[in-house]
Amino acid sequence: MSESSSMVRATGLSKGFGAGLTRVEVIQELDLEVATGEMVAVVGPSGVGKSTLLHLIGLLDRPELGRIVLDGVQTDDLEPDARAELRNCDIGFVFQHHHLLEELDALDNVALPVRIAGEKGRVARDRAAGLLDAVGLSDRASHFPDQLSGGEQQRVSVARALAMRPKLLLADEPTGNLDSANAERLFQLVTELHLKAGLTSIIVTHNEEMARRCDRIFRLARRADLSENVRKI
Amino acid sequence: MSLSAELHVASRYLVGTRRWTPVVTVTLISLFGLGLGVFALVVTLALLDGFQSGIRSQIVAHASHAEIWPAAGRRIEEPEKLASLLQGALGDVEIVQMVRGTCLVSSDTDAVPASVIGRSDTDRVTVDRILSRRLGVASGDRVEVISARQRLTPMGPLPVRIRTEIARISTPEPGAESGEVVLPIERAQRLLWGERVIEAIELREKADPWTLGQRARKVLDEAGVAVRVAGLEELHRPLLTALALEKIMIFVAVGLMLVVAALNLLCNVAMVAAEKRKDLAVMAGLGFSPSSLRRLFLVLGLSIGLVGSVAGAVLGSGLAFVLDRTGALELPQGVFMVTAVPFSIDPMTVGLVVAVALGLAALAAWLPARMVARREPSEGLRYE
Numbered sequence: 001m002s003e004s005s006s007m008v009r010a011t012g013l014s015k016g017f018g019a020g021l022t023r024v025e026v027i028q029e030l031d032l033e034v035a036t037g038e039m040v041a042v043v044g045p046s047g048v049g050k051s052t053l054l055h056l057i058g059l060l061d062r063p064e065l066g067r068i069v070l071d072g073v074q075t076d077d078l079e080p081d082a083r084a085e086l087r088n089c090d091i092g093f094v095f096q097h098h099h100l101l102e103e104l105d106a107l108d109n110v111a112l113p114v115r116i117a118g119e120k121g122r123v124a125r126d127r128a129a130g131l132l133d134a135v136g137l138s139d140r141a142s143h144f145p146d147q148l149s150g151g152e153q154q155r156v157s158v159a160r161a162l163a164m165r166p167k168l169l170l171a172d173e174p175t176g177n178l179d180s181a182n183a184e185r186l187f188q189l190v191t192e193l194h195l196k197a198g199l200t201s202i203i204v205t206h207n208e209e210m211a212r213r214c215d216r217i218f219r220l221a222r223r224a225d226l227s228e229n230v231r232k233i
Numbered sequence: 234m235s236l237s238a239e240l241h242v243a244s245r246y247l248v249g250t251r252r253w254t255p256v257v258t259v260t261l262i263s264l265f266g267l268g269l270g271v272f273a274l275v276v277t278l279a280l281l282d283g284f285q286s287g288i289r290s291q292i293v294a295h296a297s298h299a300e301i302w303p304a305a306g307r308r309i310e311e312p313e314k315l316a317s318l319l320q321g322a323l324g325d326v327e328i329v330q331m332v333r334g335t336c337l338v339s340s341d342t343d344a345v346p347a348s349v350i351g352r353s354d355t356d357r358v359t360v361d362r363i364l365s366r367r368l369g370v371a372s373g374d375r376v377e378v379i380s381a382r383q384r385l386t387p388m389g390p391l392p393v394r395i396r397t398e399i400a401r402i403s404t405p406e407p408g409a410e411s412g413e414v415v416l417p418i419e420r421a422q423r424l425l426w427g428e429r430v431i432e433a434i435e436l437r438e439k440a441d442p443w444t445l446g447q448r449a450r451k452v453l454d455e456a457g458v459a460v461r462v463a464g465l466e467e468l469h470r471p472l473l474t475a476l477a478l479e480k481i482m483i484f485v486a487v488g489l490m491l492v493v494a495a496l497n498l499l500c501n502v503a504m505v506a507a508e509k510r511k512d513l514a515v516m517a518g519l520g521f522s523p524s525s526l527r528r529l530f531l532v533l534g535l536s537i538g539l540v541g542s543v544a545g546a547v548l549g550s551g552l553a554f555v556l557d558r559t560g561a562l563e564l565p566q567g568v569f570m571v572t573a574v575p576f577s578i579d580p581m582t583v584g585l586v587v588a589v590a591l592g593l594a595a596l597a598a599w600l601p602a603r604m605v606a607r608r609e610p611s612e613g614l615r616y617e
């Protein structure tokens with residue numbers, strides 16, 4: 001894979017939390033490369049560090065070691081404001097829990113990234129209305145998050161992630177809290193938008209069946225488990 | 234830079250909310266605290282200004298607005314030329330020529346040393362109450378004023394003296410200790426000098442008493458007249474300095490209320506930051522830069538500050554205005570120059586109070602904002 005065609009290139013990533021006795025090493029020397037246009041599923045047991053990895057790639061957190069290059073941009077040395085701008089313009093994030101802002105209705109939630117980019121309220125709301133339409137929620141625009149079902153909330157969250165027409169979509173268990181019908185619907189929506197918008201997507205999921213429908217599966221395992229497996233063999 | 238997102242979110246947090254959230258409660262408390270501080274400061278300073286402007290207008294009403302003395306020696310050379318120069322340049326000023334000295338004033342029963350002042354704007358003899366008490370005289374009585382200057386008579390040298398009727402008893406200046414006699418200038422000149430000498434000139438003006446001294450000094454300097462000029466500020470420097478100092482001290486002391494209100498605002502903003510931690514992390518995730526986050530808090534703090542301090546200022550000024558107009562707070566008769574507590578609203582002072590309140594509010598919002606902006610977004614995202 002040539003450098004120009006890779007959207008994400010993470011090399012030697014390490015990230016742990018805490019210090020001393022309470023220290024946990026979550027990600028150690030991890031390499032991940034995702035080609036432009038690719039849809040990658042990240043799977044692994046709970047607590048293995050899937051969210052942590054996605055946060056690192058989404059510039060929501062900084063690795064302790066290693067480098068992350070997004071679409072050719074070396075991100076580790078960037079100032080916080082520059083990282084924020086990348087998050088705003090180039091990365092769409094669907095959080096593990098939808099994380100919509102309670103005080104804003106669906107439309108304003110979707111419009112928020114556009115406002116953050118400095119657009120006028122009208123422009124932002126127009127754009128948001130189009131996106132809500134795309135996720136099939138144009139009739140719920142003025143509903144607040146607590147007036148929406150879990151599936152609807154997650155769809156609003158997907159619309160918000162796509163509001164700035166990002167290059168990279170990061171979705172952390174977007175179907176996690178949904179029943180299978182709704183999960184299927186949301187996954188189809190994401191796949192559809194991925195293709196339509198020419199996105200590069202990384203999707204964390206526990207659902208093996210959905211993972212198989214992605215271009216590639218990236219499996220995360222605990223270091224301890226790995227070495228155990230090796231020993232058994 | 235566009236504030237669109239910051240303003241939008243801040244406005245939703247503060248007013249657009251659908252439920253009674255803790256953010257709304259703490260906001261109202263902060264508003265109340267800040268408003269109360271500004272209110273108290275505005276009312277207190279209006280009260281102070283009321284009394285102080287009473288004192289200042291008393292000064293303007295009773296004292297001279299500028300005084301001129303010779304730069305060297307005791308007499309002013311060519312006083313008439315100086316007077317016409319001033320009148321030509323300054324227009325409608327009242328010019329009073331003066332001589333001063335000390336004489337012995339005696340009644341039938343006693344003799345007391347007293348200051349003698351000759352003024353060109355009077356043709357009557359006035360004795361102040363200190364002297365009239367010491368001598369046991371009242372208006373209409375006769376006294377003798379005896380100078381230290383001597384005159385040769387057939388009986389040898391004798392002090393110059395005049396006998397005169399007292400036309401009026403005046404109230405002495407606050408703090409005056411020795412008695413005072415005011416005479417028509419010709420009679421005083423005869424007593425003290427024996428010739429037409431002018432020792433000082435007093436100026437008074439209706440239009441702009443506080444700058445008269447400066448303007449007179451400029452005119453005389455340009456004409457090259459060697460005299461010293463003192464304006465109102467200089468003539469009453471100790472009193473005016475005391476008044477200014479009093480205002481500053483009260484401002485600082487009552488202003489501490491604003492500091493307390495700002496500390497309360499700080500706690501409340503910090504509470505909002507904790508309460509909205511997840512939201513803030515989400516916003517950071519969506520591309521809010523650290524500086525935008527800081528601005529969001531600044532907008533929150535400043536809008537609380539603005540609403541609170543403007544409300545406090547309006548209510549405070551309104552109360553001061555009403556109390557001043559209606560004279561609702563009556564004072565004991567005869568103790569003060571005024572019958573009710575006076576209030577005077579100085580827009581500059583009110584503006585300064587509001588500016589200080591806003592500054593403190595910005596500072597109070599800034600400190601928690603810095604804390605929030607330093608965190609990585611993921612820190613707030615972990616738990617639902």
Ligand SMILES: Nc1ncnc2c1ncn2[C@@H]1O[C@H](COP(=O)(O)OP(=O)(O)OP(=O)(O)O)[C@@H](O)[C@H]1O
Pocket residue numbers: 017018024026044045046047048049050051052053096612615
């Ligand atoms: N801020 C933190 N402080 C301490 N430990 C943390 C922190 N963030 C994550 N961890 C730990 O890191 C490990 C990985 O967490 P992460 O959320 O990435 O797991 P995950 O793979 O997303 O799990 P799940 O499938 O349940 O969402 C967990 O053991 C978690 O306790």
Ligand SMILES: [Mg+2]
Pocket residue numbers: 050051052096172
């Ligand atoms: Mg997770």
